[in-house]
Amino acid sequence: MIYPVLLCGGSGTRLWPLSRQSFPKQFAQLLSEESLFQASARRLSGPGLAPPLVVTSDQFRFIVREQLEAIGLAAAATLIEPDPRNTAPAILCAALWLHERDPDALMLVAPSDHVIPDQTDFLRAVEAVLPAARAGQLVTFGITPSRAETGYGYLELAAGSSPAAALPQPLSRFIEKPGPAEAEAMLAAGNFLWNAGIFLFSAAAIIAAFERHAPDMAGPAGEALRQSSKDLGFTRMAVSSWMKLPNISIDYAIMEKASNLVVMPYGGAWSDLGSWDAVWQESGPDPLGNVMSGKVLALDCRQSLLRSEVDGLELVAIGLDGIVAVATPDAVLVARKSEAQRVKEAVDLLKARKVKQATEFSRDHRPWGWFESLAIGPRFQVKRIVVKPGAALSLQSHLHRSEHWVVVQGTARVTVDGEVRLLAENESTYIRQGAIHRMENPGETPMIMIEVQTGSYLGEDDIIRYDDAYARD
Numbered sequence: 001m002i003y004p005v006l007l008c009g010g011s012g013t014r015l016w017p018l019s020r021q022s023f024p025k026q027f028a029q030l031l032s033e034e035s036l037f038q039a040s041a042r043r044l045s046g047p048g049l050a051p052p053l054v055v056t057s058d059q060f061r062f063i064v065r066e067q068l069e070a071i072g073l074a075a076a077a078t079l080i081e082p083d084p085r086n087t088a089p090a091i092l093c094a095a096l097w098l099h100e101r102d103p104d105a106l107m108l109v110a111p112s113d114h115v116i117p118d119q120t121d122f123l124r125a126v127e128a129v130l131p132a133a134r135a136g137q138l139v140t141f142g143i144t145p146s147r148a149e150t151g152y153g154y155l156e157l158a159a160g161s162s163p164a165a166a167l168p169q170p171l172s173r174f175i176e177k178p179g180p181a182e183a184e185a186m187l188a189a190g191n192f193l194w195n196a197g198i199f200l201f202s203a204a205a206i207i208a209a210f211e212r213h214a215p216d217m218a219g220p221a222g223e224a225l226r227q228s229s230k231d232l233g234f235t236r237m238a239v240s241s242w243m244k245l246p247n248i249s250i251d252y253a254i255m256e257k258a259s260n261l262v263v264m265p266y267g268g269a270w271s272d273l274g275s276w277d278a279v280w281q282e283s284g285p286d287p288l289g290n291v292m293s294g295k296v297l298a299l300d301c302r303q304s305l306l307r308s309e310v311d312g313l314e315l316v317a318i319g320l321d322g323i324v325a326v327a328t329p330d331a332v333l334v335a336r337k338s339e340a341q342r343v344k345e346a347v348d349l350l351k352a353r354k355v356k357q358a359t360e361f362s363r364d365h366r367p368w369g370w371f372e373s374l375a376i377g378p379r380f381q382v383k384r385i386v387v388k389p390g391a392a393l394s395l396q397s398h399l400h401r402s403e404h405w406v407v408v409q410g411t412a413r414v415t416v417d418g419e420v421r422l423l424a425e426n427e428s429t430y431i432r433q434g435a436i437h438r439m440e441n442p443g444e445t446p447m448i449m450i451e452v453q454t455g456s457y458l459g460e461d462d463i464i465r466y467d468d469a470y471a472r473d
Contacts, residue, residue: 001048001049001050001102001104001105001106002048002049002050002106002107002108002126002130002200003049003050003052003053003076003098003102003105003106003107003108004041004044004045004049004050004052004053004108004110005052005053005054005055005091005094005098005107005108005109005110006037006040006041006044006052006053006054006055006110006111006112007055007087007090007091007109007110007111007112008026008027008037008054008055008056008060008064008111008112008113009055009056009057009060009081009084009090010024010025010026010111010113011024012024012025012026012113013343013344013347013348014274014275014276014340014341014343014344015028015030015273015275015276015279015343016331016333016343016344016346016347016358017326017328017330017331017332017333017357018030018307018309018326018328020357020358020359020360020361021358021359021360022059022359022360022361022364022365023063023361023363023365024113025113025273026040026111026112026113027060027063027067030273030279031115031273031279031282031283034071035067036112036113036114036115036273037064037067037112037113038067038068038070038071039115040110040111040112040113040114041067041068041071041073041112042071042073042119043116043119043122044108044110045073046119046123049108050076051073051074051075051076052068052073052075052076053075053076053077053078053079053094053097053098054068054075054077054078054079054112055078055079055081055090055091055093055094056078056079056080056081057080057081057084058080058081058082058236061078061080061234062366062367062470063365064078065078065233077097077235078233078234078235079093079094079097079228079234079235079237080231080234080235080236080237081237081242082236082237082238082239082242082243083239083242083243084247085242085245085246085247085248086247086248086249087197087249087250087251088210088214088217088245088246088248088249088250088252088253088254089217089221089242089245089246089248091107091109091199091206091250092206092207092210092217092218092221093221093224093225093237094107094109095107095203095206095207095210096203096207096221096222096225097225097235098203099203099204099207100225102203103203103204104202104204105202105203106130106133106134106200106201106202106203107199107200107201107202107203107206108126108198108199108200109198109199109200109201109250110197110198110199111197111198111272113272113273114196114197114198114270114271114272114273115269115270115271115272115273115282116268116269116270117268117269118268118269121268122266122268125141125264125266125268126200128166128167128168128264129167129168129200129262129264130200132168132262133200133201133202133205134202136202136204136205136260137168137201137205137260137261137262138199138201138205138206138209138254138255138258138260138261138262139168139199139200139201139261139262139263139264140155140171140195140196140198140199140255140261140262140263140264141196141198141199141200141263141264141266142155142157142163142193142194142195142196142263142264142265142266143193143194143195143196143266143267143270144163144164144193144194144265144266144267145186145187145192145193145194147187148180148183148184148186148187149183149194150177150178150179150180150183150341151177151274151275151278151341152177152194152195152272152274153174153175153176153177153194153195153251154174154175154178154186154192154193154194154195155171155173155174155175155192155193155194155195155263156171156172156173156174156175156186156191156192157169157170157171157172157191157192157193157263158170158171158172159172161191162265163190163191163192163193163265164265164267165265167264168262168263168264169262169263169264169265170262170263171261171262171263173256174195174251174255174256175192193263193265194270195251196266196270196272197251197272199250200264205260206254209254209258209260210253210254213253213254213257213258214248214253214254216246217245217246217253219244220241220242220244220245221241221245223238223241223244224237224238224241224242224245225237225238226238227240227241231471232470232471275340275341275343276305276324276326276333276335276337276340276343277305277324277337277338277340277341278340279291279305280304280305280324280337283305285303288301288302288303289302289303289304290302290303290304290305290306291304291305291306291307292306292307293306293307293308293309294307294308294309294310294313294315294327295308295310295311295312295313295314295315296308296314296315296316296317297314297315297316297317298317298318298320299316299317299318299319300318300319301317301318301319301320301321301323302320302321302322303321303322303337304317304320304321304322304323304324304325304337305323305324305325305326305337306320306323306325307325307326307327308327309326309327309328309329310327310328310329313327313329315327322336322337322338323335323336323337324336324337324340328361328362329362329363329372330357330361330362331357364460366393367391367469367470367472368387368388368391368392368393368469368470369385369386369387369388369391369441369446370385370386371383371384371385371386371451372384374450376458379454379455379456379458380452380453380454380458381452381453381458382450382451382452382453383450383451383453384448384449384450384451385439385448385449385450385451386446386447386448387412387439387440387441387446387447387448387449388441388446389441389443389444389445389446389447390441390442391440391441391469392438392439392440392441392469393438393439393440394438394463394465394466394467394468394469394470394472395415395436395437395438395465395466395467395468396436396437396438396463396464396465396466397434397435397436397437397463397464397466398433398434398455398462398463398464399433399434399457399462399464400433400455400456400457400458400462401433401453401454401455401456401457401458401462402430402431402432402433402453402454402455403430403431403437403451403452403453403454404428404429404430404431404451404452404454405423405428405429405430405431405439405449405450405451406426406427406428406449406450406451406452407423407424407425407426407427407428407447407448407449408425408426408448408449408450409425409445409446409447409448410425410441410443410445410446410447410448411423411424411425411441411442411443411447412439412440412441412447412449413439413440413441413442414429414437414438414439414440415436415437415438415440416429416431416435416436416437417435417436417437418436422442433455436466438467
């Protein structure tokens with residue numbers, strides 16, 4: 001049996017402002033109504049494929065579950081990383097989890113934010129490498145390059161290997177992201193592939209590789225799983241053991257050292273969607289080379305990506321050529337497509353300035369729904385709160401603020417200091433500072449409420465929780 005392992009703990013800053021640390025690109029609807037994570041899970045499903053094993057962080061666990069449920073899938077398990085440690089610890093823990101349950105398990109490891117449009121073609125390539133994986137080889141997938149790309153790592157095939165072969169080929173070496181001249185030379189040489197970061201191997205083979213090439217990781221990873229705890233169907237790896245693991249990629253820890261490594265060339269369409277330029281390419285530009293989304297008016301524009309992510313906000317572009325313009329409710333990006341790789345640099349500078357928009361959206365996703373700030377001023381904040389059917393916020397109180405609630409859609413069940421009442425549309429209530437309160441949606445449609453906060457401190461950390469359906473601290 002092949003077990004897909006989906007890695008989805010990344011922050012995706014290269015697609016800022018639509019992808020941020022609080023809600024990265026794998027969960028965003030960048031190319032269609034499905035998120036990249038949903039598309040990846042659907043692509044790695046079907047006959048011969050087990051339900052996916054997902055490795056993610058604590059803050060994304062409910063997003064993972066919700067997005068899988070929306071496409072009719074469920075994870076075999078969701079492993080929660082206490083802290084980001086790159087791909088090597090995540091893959092090792094996934095291998096240990098699978099090997100304990102199926103000693104013959106094959107792992108198809110894939111990032112959850114890549115684009116591979118042709119599922120049939122990709123799974124055909126997976127089938128072609130099954131004999132090699134069953135024989136104990138570590139298989140990595142290499143993409144046939146279509147341009148001298150400087151944003152990807154490369155794989156150099158061994159002498160005599162074919163980049164168009166339909167079977168796994170010997171690999172000479174891994175190459176970090178090159179400069180423009182080196183990328184042009186490798187494209188011309190014809191024996192280099194892009195490093196897709198997709199792997200197929202048996203759980204037993206990759207565990208043996210760690211024991212040989214990174215023996216210091218095997219003990220802490222095993223402890224992290226043995227000491228793990230169950231939490232609402234998720235598996236939380238033990239913090240103390242997990243923190244002993246190094247922050248290292250699978251390439252550095254294992255693949256660049258292993259002798260039983262082969263590469264499967266893949267000539268189908270693929271993108272890691274690692275820049276706005278890549279989004280433009282994958283979105284199918286119109287005859288003028290433009291890609292437009294949302295409320296956009298373009299006059300005499302060419303080769304540009306224009307997106308408005310705000311209802312009621314018109315993005316007007318005049319005479320642009322080769323420009324990326326992305327408008328969100330709280331940030332706007334304008335850049336040349338040729339400079340799109342520098343977005344991460346800009347985000348790092350925003351972080352250094354402690355700008356909230358660098359990592360957080362105005363819309364904050366929670367297990368029960370979401371909220372967004374509509375207005376913020378001295379001693380007040382106005383929020384729109386959307387609660388999913390049947391969901392409930394925690395029973396909580398605040399030390400520094402009071403709240404006014406007005407229901408604008410649906411019905412709310414409100415608890416204040418032990419008193420429970422129902423609020424219909426256009427009805428309101430007042431939550432005094434220090435009162436123990438809860439908001440629930442007993443209905444079958446989303447409930448929308450406007451909340452007006454007043455007080456000396458309005459931060460999200462001013463919450464004392466007494467009971468929570470989602471086991472949050």
